Amino acid sequence: MANTETDEPCNGFWADTARIRTGYLADVPRHLLVMKLSEEVGEVAEAYIGMTGGNPRKGIHATATDVLDELADVILAAAVPMVDLAGGPDEARRHLADRLGIVAARGTTATNSWHGSFIAPHVLLRHDDGKVLMLRRHNTGYRDGWLCPPAGRIEPGEDVLTAAIREAHEETSVILAHDDAVFCHVMHRTEASLPGPCHAISDYWFTFDRWQGEPRAAEPDKASEALWIDPETPPADLIPHCAQALAAIARGEAFSVHGWTADS
Structure with missing residues (x-):
């Protein structure tokens, strides 16, 4: 039988996310957590521009690690309200797994798939x-x-x-x-x-x-x-x-x- 903890791509990710929600983010309303995503996405773009020198005035002032950090922050910023909306860390993990399966199946030509005109x-x-x-x-x-x-x-x-x-x-x-x-x-x-x-x-x-x-x-x-x-x-x-x-x-x-x- 699979161990859901050791099989998790990031061991304990959802449990840690739930602790963050009930810890220092406990008093933050859910709608603000959702809105926080837009800020984090903007920081990804800013870091990528800095890595590629897209702003001639600033030149190259960020690294791939900076972009990866910001991308990770986007994932975390999304995960926290997901725990709220899904009803807990286990439910959020299952929802993400289901969604990953749907997205991964896009564009496939499996013989048991139905395709319509x-x-x-x-x-x-x-x-x-x-x-x-x-x-x-x-x-x-x-x-x-x-x-x-x-x-x-x-x-x-x-x-x-x-x-x-x-x-x-x-x-x-x-x-x-x-x-x-x-x-x-x-x-x-x-x-x-x-x-x-x-x-x-x-x-x-x-x-x-x-x-x-x-x-x-x-x-x-x-x-x-x-x-x-x-x-x-x-x-x-x-x-x-x-x-x-x-x-x-x-x-x-x-x-x-x-x-x-x-x-x-």
Whole structure:
């Protein structure tokens, strides 16, 4: 059975921290102990500047040992209120161990880990003549000048359809009803620039034949114009994965992938 004292990286660290709290820091309010951290972090920066000569007026006036001392003080300054908040030295030690495990696991590719794709709702507003509404991206940092349908991200507490209706309203000013939504496609696509360990997004496409209001580019800082296109003969400046999705929808295909292989 492991000995928690001898296994501690710094033997007796948490017990000593608890004694410091109940000793000369006994009368210091907890909120001041937490605020003390900002002072200690500043002293780390000051020592590092002194070690590297970052201030030309002072030159090099500190050593690596000085920086290490200040870093240690940050750890100690954090440990004291941790004992308070956790409920004691043993609880603080366990919390730090749990947190270390979480942080150490970041970026790993363990076979038993779960990694998810982000979800992006897409909306096709469709006229009686079959044309669908597209927006010309502007000042977004991604495919500016290209066309795409109203689309976006899911906010906390939203399902994908609710998010689609909200995004369509924000981007085109129209009001949509849940009952008018027709699910038509999902595309699982990847690109190196996409976030997360999978670098992937699942695009959910919904078609609406009815809406309230006149569709327009309601966010001029993100879209320069709104225009209707024929989905069967899309313009060359339609974002490629959107063009692929429209073609799949026209064929009645509910699912496609993009970017995973050279021909997808």
